[in-house]
Amino acid sequence: MGHTIWEEAQQKGVSRRDFLQLCAAAAAMAGLSQSSVAQVVSAFEKKEKPAVVWLHFQECTCCSESFIRSTHPIMAEVLLDVLSLNYTETLMAPAGFQAEKSLNDTIQNNKGKYIVLVEGAVPTHDGGVYCMIGGKTAESILKTVLQDAAAVIAWGSCASNGCIQGAKPNPTGATPIYKLTDKTVINVPGCPPIAEVMVGVVTHLLVLGQIPALDSQGRPKEFYGRRVHDTCYRRPNYDAGLFVESWDDEGARKGYCLYKMGCRGPVTYNACSVTKWNGGLSYPIQSGHNCIGCPEAGYWDNGPFYQHLASFPGFGIESTADTVGAVVGVATLAGVAAHAVVTNVRKRKVIAEVHVEDQKE
Ligand code: FSX
């Protein structure tokens, strides 16, 4: 019988006050309302640390890099204290046979209870020879590990939808995880995904002990329920027909909308314009770069990143954006800026409410 999360915390000298703060932070990260903190406390008092296996296949390891760079103070606790990270090639101390033993022991000793996190796609062409670890193909390792798993999370676009590994002509037969198992896979796409979103999804699993509400592509609705475009701070410029026409033009300097430069924000579901990156500092569009749609399936094959496409796949109601400038009245920059603030505050509120509603379901 292992220790509960609270018992482990006590053994590490964590005070009750710090523990409660950790629970409050965990609730926030899981997208739960503050009234759910008691639920988190109760869960952490009763639950044992879940065993975790983190697999790496065809990928660049940026998902791990993103995860460990979460600036949130709870990160260290989630990674090192709350999760029992038994096997992960990039972060664990053992190597070679010791590492394999660690993986086998975790599976044998935690049947039906361990969580599997998968980073990267799995090559299926030519007997799977394009990704082998310890003489075994990625596919055979995946199937063995998933057999007795309690939950499966696919980190990043590679594991969720193939990403660059699966881009045409996909010579290795790179395949996303959900296509190789009957189990429900929680897809957390993005190249890489946002650290706070990754922590939030894991925390949701830990706290509620259940898979979060998913959309039709297996993505947690609480983080992938809105398009980047919906809460983009440049959205008022889009609405006003103020577009960047070429890099470093006057519009670019003024922060106009990047739609005509190829921005995929209108067809991309991610939390970038709400959560942002690097502890809420910025996100690609705020840094002057268009969204390239990194969480969306097939984004490498959906046309050049820096070219405006008249109709994106799935692009609907706003396909008249090219002409919107002609019909929208004149808005002063100050007016646009004020609108941006109000719009984003309002939209953040809407998203917060939606999250709470989702939790009630
Ligand atoms: Fe893929 Fe992870 Fe792109 Fe990299 O490792 S989602 S290549 S940024 O990050 O799998």
Ligand code: SF4
């Ligand atoms: Fe939408 Fe992109 Fe323009 Fe932002 S920059 S408003 S996401 S089209």
Ligand code: F3S
């Ligand atoms: Fe990716 Fe677009 Fe965000 S490219 S990082 S979803 S702004």
